[in-house]
Amino acid sequence: MIVSGRTLVADTVLEHDVVVVGTGAGGSMATRELARAGKSVIAVEEGGDHTPADFDQREDTMLPILFQDRGGRMTTDLAITVLQGRGVGGSTIHNTNLCKRAPDAILDLWTQRHGVVGCKPSDLAPVFAEVERDLSVSTIPDDAINKNNDALRRGLAALGWRGGALSHNRVGCMRSGFCELGCAYDAKQNARKVLLPEAMARGATVLSDTKVLRILHDGRRVSGVLAQTVTGKLVRIKARAVVLSASATGSAALALVSGVPDPFDQIGRGLRIHPGGAVAGVFDDAVDGWQGIPQSWECTEHLDFAEGSDKRVWITTAFAHPIGTASLMPGFGADHMRAMRLYRRMAVLTAMVHDETEGRVTASPEGKPRIAYAMEPRDRAQLARGLRAGAEILLAAGAKEVHVPAVRPLIVRNKKDLAAIDLDFARPHSVPLTAVHPMGTMRMGEDRRRSVVDSRGRHHHLAGLFVADGSLFPTSLGGPPQISVYTLARHLARHVADSVR
Ligand SMILES: Cc1cc2nc3c(=O)[nH]c(=O)nc-3n(C[C@H](O)[C@H](O)[C@H](O)COP(=O)(O)OP(=O)(O)OC[C@H]3O[C@@H](n4cnc5c(N)ncnc54)[C@H](O)[C@@H]3O)c2cc1C
Numbered sequence: 155m156i157v158s159g160r161t162l163v164a165d166t167v168l169e170h171d172v173v174v175v176g177t178g179a180g181g182s183m184a185t186r187e188l189a190r191a192g193k194s195v196i197a198v199e200e201g202g203d204h205t206p207a208d209f210d211q212r213e214d215t216m217l218p219i220l221f222q223d224r225g226g227r228m229t230t231d232l233a234i235t236v237l238q239g240r241g242v243g244g245s246t247i248h249n250t251n252l253c254k255r256a257p258d259a260i261l262d263l264w265t266q267r268h269g270v271v272g273c274k275p276s277d278l279a280p281v282f283a284e285v286e287r288d289l290s291v292s293t294i295p296d297d298a299i300n301k302n303n304d305a306l307r308r309g310l311a312a313l314g315w316r317g318g319a320l321s322h323n324r325v326g327c328m329r330s331g332f333c334e335l336g337c338a339y340d341a342k343q344n345a346r347k348v349l350l351p352e353a354m355a356r357g358a359t360v361l362s363d364t365k366v367l368r369i370l371h372d373g374r375r376v377s378g379v380l381a382q383t384v385t386g387k388l389v390r391i392k393a394r395a396v397v398l399s400a401s402a403t404g405s406a407a408l409a410l411v412s413g414v415p416d417p418f419d420q421i422g423r424g425l426r427i428h429p430g431g432a433v434a435g436v437f438d439d440a441v442d443g444w445q446g447i448p449q450s451w452e453c454t455e456h457l458d459f460a461e462g463s464d465k466r467v468w469i470t471t472a473f474a475h476p477i478g479t480a481s482l483m484p485g486f487g488a489d490h491m492r493a494m495r496l497y498r499r500m501a502v503l504t505a506m507v508h509d510e511t512e513g514r515v516t517a518s519p520e521g522k523p524r525i526a527y528a529m530e531p532r533d534r535a536q537l538a539r540g541l542r543a544g545a546e547i548l549l550a551a552g553a554k555e556v557h558v559p560a561v562r563p564l565i566v567r568n569k570k571d572l573a574a575i576d577l578d579f580a581r582p583h584s585v586p587l588t589a590v591h592p593m594g595t596m597r598m599g600e601d602r603r604r605s606v607v608d609s610r611g612r613h614h615h616l617a618g619l620f621v622a623d624g625s626l627f628p629t630s631l632g633g634p635p636q637i638s639v640y641t642l643a644r645h646l647a648r649h650v651a652d653s654v655r
């Protein structure tokens with residue numbers, strides 16, 4: 155049963171074997187696995203429970219409801235917008251449903267360089283397969299490639315660059331294009347739809363509209379959490395284990411504000427975000443990129459996974475709804491209107507950097523995440539490479555001009571113009587950047603000096619504390635993370651269950 159904290163009329167004390175903080179990809183999976191293991195489990199979610207009937211396909215109403223900070227979360231220097239979900243199902247409610255396993259090269263890197271045990275490609279392959287079955291993952295069919303994605307496909311074919319069709323977790327998709335505002339047709343196989351019903355049928359409780367304020371502990375072992383409903387009622391939940399699944403920003407901030415022991419100053423460090431910039435090609439004919447499945451094709455020509463590689467950009471499509479587009483398009487007044495008049499004829503790509511910059515999450519005194527991220531020159535060079543490549547793809551697909559939003563906006567009409575996208579151009583505060591994949595901050599590994607939890611997700615220094623979300627990743631993935639978050643949560647949940655035998 156999903157219980158809203160709004161229904162509590164007084165301060166309350168509850169007792170469970172395990173409390174899970176957050177109900178996104180990691181939290182929902184951990185909750186279901188713990189319920190399957192017969193544990194008494196409660197998942198506490200700060201946001202509300204929103205269902206397809208609530209999704210009105212409007213940016214002005216849905217962004218404030220479904221996203222952290224009403225869609226306005228940013229790095230502390232205001233250079234990068236960081237989009238993250240808030241509500242039952244977390245970021246899986248409004249994500250764009252791309253499904254890709256963590257590359258073998260990344261899992262090998264974690265094993266060889268980051269002291270992670272038990273997560274080699276061969277260890278996780280069966281778990282990935284189970285998760286993909288759970289989420290009904292399939293390749294996006296050819297007839298669902300919309301014109302925006304077709305521009306990417308045509309551009310790659312013309313250039314002879316690597317790329318291909320993506321996979322997704324949708325069933326019964328009406329191809330309406332509103333995925334990022336919540337699916338009114340309930341076609342997304344998200345965490346709320348796929349995992350929580352079974353968890354609740356097995357006895358789990360989901361408490362929404364309730365924020366966990368503190369992890370309760372005596373410095374050696376956890377004893378539960380203290381939470382507060384949106385109406386101000388305090389909820390103390392006694393538990394033998396606490397699972398942090400509040401995302402790479404939320405979990406680290408909660409651990410920090412709770413004074414979780416951290417002798418090697420590791421909590422919150424190692425943040426990666428896949429910062430991305432956009433390019434918009436203008437075609438003669440209408441593209442109407444808002445119609446159909448938003449992202450279905452990728453370019454992997456400029457992506458490999460070796461540390462320090464000079465090919466670290468993943469390029470895919472990124473059509474935005476009108477308000478999002480208007481906020482990115484350069485100019486004011488008549489200039490801006492002229493740019494927006496091109497909306498129907500635009501195809502938009504994003505270049506996301508498989509980043510090596512290590513950002514840091516800290517917590518305000520109230521426990522709110524603060525995200526510090528100063529993009530290093532080697533990653534800026536990758537951003538420049540990605541923007542140039544994106545513009546080249548669009549030109550090859552037949553775009554007459556490519557707009558590169560920036561403080562000094564650039565219009566690219568031929569290959570010669572691409573040289574203007576250099577290291578200076580591709581810098582935060584010059585190019586508008588968005589990040590939708592926060593990772594790291596509570597990294598896994600066996601070396602206590604370089605990680606926060608061990609390879610079973612157990613905190614190194616506080617018994618009973620576990621992590622099961624995107625904060626576990628020791629490095630960036632270089633692609634969509636949700637399948638890997640679900641998989642790690644599923645893989646590690648048995649250790650939480652074993653701890654409360
Ligand atoms: C616009 C967008 C598009 C995306 N598209 C894709 C895609 O196509 N494919 C893909 O693989 N990934 C995509 N992602 C990323 C993917 O959704 C996330 O990587 C994944 O959901 C992360 O899982 P998580 O469990 O770490 O966190 P989340 O899913 O973000 O869940 C964390 C939850 O914890 C809650 N919480 C935080 N703090 C507290 C607290 N103190 N108390 C209680 N609850 C708390 C939050 O409200 C939230 O519900 C996208 C993300 C965005 C924003």
Ligand code: SF4
Binds near residue numbers: 336337446
């Ligand atoms: S495109 Fe498909 S999954 Fe996305 S909102 Fe429309 S029906 Fe739902």
